[in-house]
Amino acid sequence: MASFIVVGVMSVIALGLLEPANIAVLIELKKPRPRPEVIERLMKRFIFSAGILGVMQVATLVIMTKLASS
């Protein structure tokens, strides 16, 4: 059950927040005059998402360790 939750959270955050923010930053950077405030706002979202994904990866390690040792 825990692994299902981890997979669900990771996929929703990656597809719903991380990927759109990534593409939006790339498109903003392609403009002749990129606006730093837009990139800043999108990167904040990026950092929060990456942080949550990092926690989920640690959770994956914990689950794998539990499975291997049980």
Place this chain on the structure above:
Amino acid sequence: MSEQSYPPVTQLAMASLALIVAGGIYLSSHLPQHVPLAPAVVLLALSALLLAANLIALARVRGFAWDRFFQVAKWSFLAYVAIGGMIEYVFLRNHLSGGPLVVLTLSLVVFSVHVPTLVGFTVARYYQPEELPAAHAEA
């Protein structure tokens, strides 16, 4: 930066994706044994409802950069159709049939529409109409 108010497209899309993922996990955790379809159908219906609400809310936004939206969303959609097609192929290859196949296929359809919508929205919301004239003036 322009602070035009937008409907909660990202939040609704994430809720919709969460429902789809929950339904997919529920079904795939029971397969290949018999699986009661009702919970998955309810999750799919709720997700589709959120998708419809999201599209309607977005369509009602005045002055939205639809050109920019479609410019990004169409390529994203193409990528997600390819991804969805590969996942569908895996379902068929694993001899999935009947109700679970229908529910998972419809889930893939919602997934393949909602993610490109979200990508297009995230890009288009930061579009400023004066960008092009400024760029031309500079050139």
